[in-house]
Amino acid sequence: MTLAQPSELGDLFTLEVDERPVQFVRPLDTDRPDWGVYDDTTARQFLGMVHSELSDGAQLWRLGATAERHGTLDDAVRALRRPASWxxxxxxxxxxxxxxxxxxxxxxxxxxxxxxxxxxxxxxxxxxxxxxxxxxxxxxxxxxxxxxxxxxxxxxxxxxxxxxxxxxxxxxxxxxxxxxxxxxxxxxxxxxxxxxxxxxxxxxxxxxxxxxxxxxxxxxxxxxxxxxxxxxxxxxxxxxxxxxxxxxxxxxxxxxxxxxxxxxxxxxxxxx
Structure with missing residues (x-):
């Protein structure tokens, strides 16, 4: 898919990152630009949360409740996929x-x-x-x-x-x-x-x-x-x-x- 502006993204969408699809699900209790991220496989492993925000006019993606931010959603997903050994x-x-x-x-x-x-x-x-x-x-x-x-x-x-x-x-x-x-x-x-x-x-x-x-x-x-x-x-x-x-x-x-x-x-x- 072609990634739209965060404000245009729905409650549920799928994005392919490094040839493996991931599914984004917005929690039912919010209309904020927050999504739970799941590897779109049979097991549907939960990877974590991402939040869209602007900083000095730049679109960033923050991981969960941490301060870690990435310039692209793809990189945010790659960060969530890190092995436990990182x-x-x-x-x-x-x-x-x-x-x-x-x-x-x-x-x-x-x-x-x-x-x-x-x-x-x-x-x-x-x-x-x-x-x-x-x-x-x-x-x-x-x-x-x-x-x-x-x-x-x-x-x-x-x-x-x-x-x-x-x-x-x-x-x-x-x-x-x-x-x-x-x-x-x-x-x-x-x-x-x-x-x-x-x-x-x-x-x-x-x-x-x-x-x-x-x-x-x-x-x-x-x-x-x-x-x-x-x-x-x-x-x-x-x-x-x-x-x-x-x-x-x-x-x-x-x-x-x-x-x-x-x-x-x-x-x-x-x-x-």
Missing amino acids: PRERSQVQDWARRVLADESLLSVDVETTGLGDAWAVQVAATDRAGTVVFNEYVNPLADIDPKAVALHKITPERVAGAATFAELLPELTEVMAGRRCLFYNMSFDRGVFERELKRHHGADAPAAQWLDRCRWEDAMEPYAVWKGLWSVKRGRYRAQKLGGPHDAVADCRMLLSRVEQMAAVPPPPHR
Whole structure:
């Protein structure tokens, strides 16, 4: 169904979230925008209550009598579907984030690329624990840049035509990253870019693997998904979240540190 304005929703309606229907039932003793939420299965499991409200002109969905709010009804349902293990898992994420931030060797690393597939680097940046830039270079990818990628990071072919290649930057990059705890967001993608660049430079797999092994690679994407706690019944895991940065490598490095600091400090904020 197409979700109407909360004021237009009836006493009983069904919505599909992550390919599983949920049923919303307004209690008989109220005309407020409150609904009980049930998994629309044979067992009709009660998930909890949601309440529609406006905050600074934004439509939000509050869970039960708590202060936790979500910008979409789908996300409110995902929060209600959390497994009972979530508080323990969130606590484990908090402990992980504190260990990461306590590591003096920590680097936050980000790569902007030519595209979303088998991409090449067009910008590589790294900051230390305090967000101070220790490496930031545009990269000539020796390849075309997908216009869709340009629309995101604004790095045009003209901008990098005179930049150094990855191979030319490799000695300095090695000095910066070797032996460090290197934190990424969606690490598998960025590591794939490094591996592709290294194989092109060395012309062989073994030297590329040796270089990669000199860094301690770590990914914050899954911990952040757990911390947010939006459960996808379709995938059987917490729903991955966007980092939220501006697609500038330095700014995204700092945004990543900010997310880890959030995980280390407090539970997820009431208003998402």
